[in-house]
Amino acid sequence: MGSEEVKVVSFWVSPFGKRVEWALKLKGIEYEYIEEDIFNKSNLLLQLNPVYKKVPVLVHAHKPIAESFIILQYIDEIWKQYPLLPQHPYQRALVHFWADFGERKLLDTSWVAMCSSGDDKEEALKVAREAMEKIEEEIKGKKFFGGDNIGYLDLALGWISYWLPVFEEVGSMQIMDPLKFPATTAWITNFLSHPVIKDNLPPRDNMLVYFHSRRKALSSSFQGWFKV
Ligand SMILES: N[C@@H](CCC(=O)N[C@@H](CS)C(=O)NCC(=O)O)C(=O)O
Structure with a gap:
């Protein structure tokens, strides 16, 4: 499940996007970075995050996940190495x-x-x-x-x-x-x-x-x- 393709759609200065990239890097997960122009949103972003239309979006195994905190939790659940959340x-x-x-x-x-x-x-x-x-x-x-x-x-x-x-x-x-x-x-x-x-x-x-x-x-x- 964890070995599928990983993409991060983000914007270079987004603190929300950096959280996601840091988490993937801490866990040693390779990903493709896709830069989004948040002032001229791409069809890709609108398709991946039609509700909020914001970055970051994580795409894992062709499935998009939006909202940085939700993405962090997802990352922690999929890739068990270097746990981010406590156990209890x-x-x-x-x-x-x-x-x-x-x-x-x-x-x-x-x-x-x-x-x-x-x-x-x-x-x-x-x-x-x-x-x-x-x-x-x-x-x-x-x-x-x-x-x-x-x-x-x-x-x-x-x-x-x-x-x-x-x-x-x-x-x-x-x-x-x-x-x-x-x-x-x-x-x-x-x-x-x-x-x-x-x-x-x-x-x-x-x-x-x-x-x-x-x-x-x-x-x-x-x-x-x-x-x-
Ligand atoms: N709560 C969101 C915030 C994401 C957010 O505000 N992203 C900004 C870029 S830093 C954005 O995409 N803005 C575009 C817009 O507001 O239309 C998260 O944690 O992912």
């Missing part, structure tokens, strides 16, 4: 809880803060910084959220290590204060030092150009909630 159902539930928390309370709010100004920005920053405090508590005393190795939650929150500093620079704001969040800062160093992660990141300069242009496009109308 309670520990697994906690991982899903924190992954969802990071998405709603930190990723969405950081994005809004980057794209907005005034009260909207302040409100989003407040929620994002409170979320960072909770994440700091979770990583204290651990090398990775997954323990000694990178796990599902590390991949889910991995964008904090590399995308968040770019959002901060583009939005002229600070969310991840290293003095306030030393455990998260140490985790970032550990995460970015892992060969699979450090060799699979988009070029920072291109990210800055891209996110500056997204901010410009979205800030006037403040429709910042969607298109990373």
Whole structure:
């Protein structure tokens, strides 16, 4: 079942897509990468993900799977080597809880803060910084959220290590204060030092150009909630 053809349809700067690629690489699974233009969507994407029309999509054995968290779980169930999720159902539930928390309370709010100004920005920053405090508590005393190795939650929150500093620079704001969040800062160093992660990141300069242009496009109308 696991030996069938694997394809990843993604967009070069997508933090959601990178999660999927990191997971496949950690497990040593070969895949074909297909770059999608999310501003001019291909028929392939519309066929593979007709509901959300978003990347990433994993195609395994000719069957498409959408939504990065669902894809991560699928990958972990199909390829057993290098387990990403803990064994115990309670520990697994906690991982899903924190992954969802990071998405709603930190990723969405950081994005809004980057794209907005005034009260909207302040409100989003407040929620994002409170979320960072909770994440700091979770990583204290651990090398990775997954323990000694990178796990599902590390991949889910991995964008904090590399995308968040770019959002901060583009939005002229600070969310991840290293003095306030030393455990998260140490985790970032550990995460970015892992060969699979450090060799699979988009070029920072291109990210800055891209996110500056997204901010410009979205800030006037403040429709910042969607298109990373
Ligand atoms: N919840 C989705 C989010 C995916 C997502 O927002 N992808 C962006 C690219 S980073 C996209 O495809 N945007 C196109 C659009 O919103 O139309 C996941 O985790 O996979």
